[in-house]
Amino acid sequence: MKLDYAEAGSVGRPMPDWLVKLIWPVAALGLLLAFNLAFTSLFFRLEWRDGHLYGSLIDVLNRGSPVMLLALGMTLVIATGGVDLSVGAVMAISGAVAAQMINVPGMPFGLVIAGALAVSVLAGVWNGLLVGIFKIQPIVATLILMVAGRGVAQLITGGQYTTFTDAKLVYVGNGHLFGLPFPVTIVFVMLVVTGLLTRKTALGLFVESVGDNEKATHYAGISSRAVKFMAYVFAGLCAGLAGLVAVSNIKCADSNHAGLFLELDAILAVVVGGTALTGGRFYLLGSIVGALLIQTLTTTMYMRNVSPEIAPVPKAIVIVAVCLLQSPVFRNQMRRIAKWRPA
Amino acid sequence: MADVLLEMRGISKRFPGVLALDGVDFRLRRGEVHALMGENGAGKSTLIKALTGVHMRDEGKVVLDGVEIDPRSPRQAEELGISTVYQEVNLIAHLSVAENICLGREPTVFGKIRWGAVKRRAEEAMARLDLRVDVSQELSQCSIALQQMVAIARALDIRAKLLLLDEPTSSLDANEVAELFVVMRKLRDQGLGIVFITHFLDQVYGVSDRITVLRDGRLVGEYETSKLGRMELVSRMIGKDASKLERGEKRAAGGKAAGGVFVEAKQLGRRGSVSPMDIRIGKGEVVGLAGLLGSGRTEMARLLFGVDKADEGYVEVDGRMVTLGSPKQAIRLGFGFTPENRKTEGIVPHLSVRENIILAMQGRRGMWRALSSREQMEIAGRFIEALGIKTPSPEQAVCNLSGGNQQKVLLARWLANEPRLLILDEPTRGIDVGAKAEIEKLIGQLCEAGMSIVFISSELEEVVRTCQKVVVLRDGAKVGELEGEQVSEEAVMQTIARHADEA
Numbered sequence: 001m002k003l004d005y006a007e008a009g010s011v012g013r014p015m016p017d018w019l020v021k022l023i024w025p026v027a028a029l030g031l032l033l034a035f036n037l038a039f040t041s042l043f044f045r046l047e048w049r050d051g052h053l054y055g056s057l058i059d060v061l062n063r064g065s066p067v068m069l070l071a072l073g074m075t076l077v078i079a080t081g082g083v084d085l086s087v088g089a090v091m092a093i094s095g096a097v098a099a100q101m102i103n104v105p106g107m108p109f110g111l112v113i114a115g116a117l118a119v120s121v122l123a124g125v126w127n128g129l130l131v132g133i134f135k136i137q138p139i140v141a142t143l144i145l146m147v148a149g150r151g152v153a154q155l156i157t158g159g160q161y162t163t164f165t166d167a168k169l170v171y172v173g174n175g176h177l178f179g180l181p182f183p184v185t186i187v188f189v190m191l192v193v194t195g196l197l198t199r200k201t202a203l204g205l206f207v208e209s210v211g212d213n214e215k216a217t218h219y220a221g222i223s224s225r226a227v228k229f230m231a232y233v234f235a236g237l238c239a240g241l242a243g244l245v246a247v248s249n250i251k252c253a254d255s256n257h258a259g260l261f262l263e264l265d266a267i268l269a270v271v272v273g274g275t276a277l278t279g280g281r282f283y284l285l286g287s288i289v290g291a292l293l294i295q296t297l298t299t300t301m302y303m304r305n306v307s308p309e310i311a312p313v314p315k316a317i318v319i320v321a322v323c324l325l326q327s328p329v330f331r332n333q334m335r336r337i338a339k340w341r342p343a
Numbered sequence: 344m345a346d347v348l349l350e351m352r353g354i355s356k357r358f359p360g361v362l363a364l365d366g367v368d369f370r371l372r373r374g375e376v377h378a379l380m381g382e383n384g385a386g387k388s389t390l391i392k393a394l395t396g397v398h399m400r401d402e403g404k405v406v407l408d409g410v411e412i413d414p415r416s417p418r419q420a421e422e423l424g425i426s427t428v429y430q431e432v433n434l435i436a437h438l439s440v441a442e443n444i445c446l447g448r449e450p451t452v453f454g455k456i457r458w459g460a461v462k463r464r465a466e467e468a469m470a471r472l473d474l475r476v477d478v479s480q481e482l483s484q485c486s487i488a489l490q491q492m493v494a495i496a497r498a499l500d501i502r503a504k505l506l507l508l509d510e511p512t513s514s515l516d517a518n519e520v521a522e523l524f525v526v527m528r529k530l531r532d533q534g535l536g537i538v539f540i541t542h543f544l545d546q547v548y549g550v551s552d553r554i555t556v557l558r559d560g561r562l563v564g565e566y567e568t569s570k571l572g573r574m575e576l577v578s579r580m581i582g583k584d585a586s587k588l589e590r591g592e593k594r595a596a597g598g599k600a601a602g603g604v605f606v607e608a609k610q611l612g613r614r615g616s617v618s619p620m621d622i623r624i625g626k627g628e629v630v631g632l633a634g635l636l637g638s639g640r641t642e643m644a645r646l647l648f649g650v651d652k653a654d655e656g657y658v659e660v661d662g663r664m665v666t667l668g669s670p671k672q673a674i675r676l677g678f679g680f681t682p683e684n685r686k687t688e689g690i691v692p693h694l695s696v697r698e699n700i701i702l703a704m705q706g707r708r709g710m711w712r713a714l715s716s717r718e719q720m721e722i723a724g725r726f727i728e729a730l731g732i733k734t735p736s737p738e739q740a741v742c743n744l745s746g747g748n749q750q751k752v753l754l755a756r757w758l759a760n761e762p763r764l765l766i767l768d769e770p771t772r773g774i775d776v777g778a779k780a781e782i783e784k785l786i787g788q789l790c791e792a793g794m795s796i797v798f799i800s801s802e803l804e805e806v807v808r809t810c811q812k813v814v815v816l817r818d819g820a821k822v823g824e825l826e827g828e829q830v831s832e833e834a835v836m837q838t839i840a841r842h843a844d845e846a
Contacts (some may be wrong), residue, residue: 202713213691221674221706
């Protein structure tokens with residue numbers, strides 16, 4: 001019998017891997033929303049004002065967008081078996097460049113965006129060189145820019161808080177499109193772009209292959225250097241976009257606080273989303289759901305008047321729970337306990 | 344016999360799917376160096392591990408010094424007087440020699456380490472090996488040989504009766520080996536029983552009193568070293584009686600006559616791994632690399648595929664000199680390579696069968712010219728069918744397949760690339776008989792279609808059956824080349840043994 005897999009296609013095939021991986025983060029998000037539905041009365045209230053949607057749900061999407069952008073880039077980096085700790089600092093650099101440039105009289109807006117993104121990509125190139133070409137451990141290599149990046153941002157702004165009023169730049173983080181905050185559009189477009197970039201070219205395959213078995217990939221004639229390099233450059237670009245959103249939100253370049261600790265949220269989002277820190281298979285949608293989960297938690301606590309000092313504790317509990325549920329070892333243990341009957 | 348120190352009788356050990364040891368007997372006398380010999384998978388290390396408590400034996404009895412023992416862990420075995428020194432030095436580089444020797448059993452007073460006693464005890468332990476060294480120096484400052492001695496000293500520190508040396512010489516040079524042998528002889532004269540595992544025939548004849556040969560998990564026999572010739576030893580290890588060898592049925596030689604030379608390695612070598620040698624590979628020819636383990640077979644294959652860079656000689660393809668700096672360059676020349684370590688260097692375990700098959704082809708096309716999912720499905724489906732890969736679906740993760748099917752996936756990866764030269768390093772290791780036969784058959788078909796193949800296998804029978812030409816290697820150097828009618832197991836074994844005698 002000749003098996004034609006191309007045509008057998010979807011018939012009777014088990015659930016695809018990426019859907020399976022999505023179950024736990026989506027379930028956690030659902031639980032959290034159900035909790036809010038029951039106890040936080042205002043959470044699901046949506047308002048239509050001046051042609052824009054307002055409400056906590058929209059707020060989650062809006063405030064979560066920088067982390068979602070970071071998570072997209074971080075997903076690829078983590079899938080190669082690495083990590084990028086510098087993305088928060090790169091956000092600050094990107095914002096600083098944009099704020100400085102927009103205040104130059106006669107500077108076209110397009111050039112401001114291009115400038116900020118170009119500098120962010122350059123930061124990605126730096127990380128990519130250290131990790132991909134010089135084989136420095138990712139955690140160490142990106143720690144350099146994580147520490148030094150905020151200094152670079154300070155240099156760019158001359159140690160000042162650079163404020164601006166340019167309507168176009170303010171729109172990036174505060175405007176609305178199709179009734180939704182504009183950052184939501186940016187995230188959506190980047191999700192589609194990342195999906196196409198990884199799945200319509202061989203980049204996705206190469207990233208997963210390098211992360212899963214670098215030696216075997218090398219023997220198959222694929223340059224792991226180039227693949228890793230690309231991942232860090234792309235993470236830089238994503239951080240640049242996130243930085244633009246963040247700087248526009250507060251209309252001010254704050255080198256000390258822009259994107260502070262967001263690299264950690266991004267890493268969490270990726271891991272919660274099902275991509276293993278050891279590299280290999282990656283799940284872009286999972287990372288987005290992970291970022292939304294983190295933001296929903298933050299917003300929930302904010303609405304329930306949990307003081308910011310203890311807010312990290314419930315966050316940690318939810319994250320640990322999702323990670324444990326994804327661990328096959330933990331699930332097996334649970335299964336054994338469930339089956340156990342006292343003799 | 345009163346002088347028997349250790350007696351193992353009827354030892355069996357079963358792993359899922361294989362009987363690793365099948366009723367093996369082993370006897371070690373006081374004051375002898377006993378070499379344990381056998382090719383890969385013969386059961387040497389399983390036997391050692393059954394003795395040191397790493398593995399629990401399924402059947403059999405172990406008697407040490409007249410007392411039946413059953414150690415459950417290496418620690419227990421140590422306490423019983425069985426000390427082991429492993430191939431890699433298992434010591435801590437940045438501690439001192441003395442600390443390494445006493446680590447985990449430092450003499451203490453009320454929990455405080457008595458450094459004076461540590462130093463003294465370490466000096467005594469080294470003195471037993473006739474070594475006077477500064478035991479306070481850092482271990483990483485010592486030569487590898489001295490580190491090996493420290494490992495032995497550590498093993499002997501606890502009143503050992505029996506010393507197991509598992510390939511202790513693999514990282515030592517000739518002088519260091521000689522030093523080690525002096526120590527071994529000294530310990531033997533002190534009445535210790537020493538079990539010595541090595542792949543180097545010269546060393547076996549250099550230091551051992553007795554040899555036990557294992558093959559396929561069974562005992563072949565125990566011999567006095569002085570009464571067993573090298574040729575006989577090799578034939579017993581490989582399992583072929585030299586005098587009664589049958590000629591393996593030869594495949595009708597492929598398109599060899601018509602083909603002409605495709606790849607030619609000229610004085611290709613790499614310092615510390617393979618000595619410079621010539622290898623000529625014709626179009627449609629299957630060239631075997633034969634030799635015992637550690638003879639340089641794999642190292643040569645890695646040079647040919649650009650995994651390691653040669654520092655001597657060069658390679659010509661179609662008469663033109665080429666650079667082989669990376670697998671990528673080798674692939675561009677039309678080479679393919681299935682490595683010996685299928686799991687760590689071959690498959691990408693968590694990717695699907697489909698992705699594993701198209702990987703090299705996609706690598707050649709580059710990142711931007713992706714194969715469509717329809718093309719990928721078509722290619723994967725074609726090879727799954729052609730090679731009979733047993734998988735529930737092309738989307739199955741390749742780590743869930745059996746060894747033989749994983750190997751076929753790797754073959755498919757290269758065949759999809761339509762290579763002109765395929766380098767197969769142990770393609771049949773650890774796979775079942777049926778899959779083995781299929782792979783051999785496939786090799787025959789490929790070379791008839793004009794593909795050149797370099798075939799490496801530790802099963803001589805297989806090499807002889809498959810190859811038109813065999814390059815014989817020993818200790819990293821080419822020691823002979825057999826062609827056409829000359830290719831027989833006997834001839835290969837003679838070539839290996841002859842040169843061992845001369846050395």
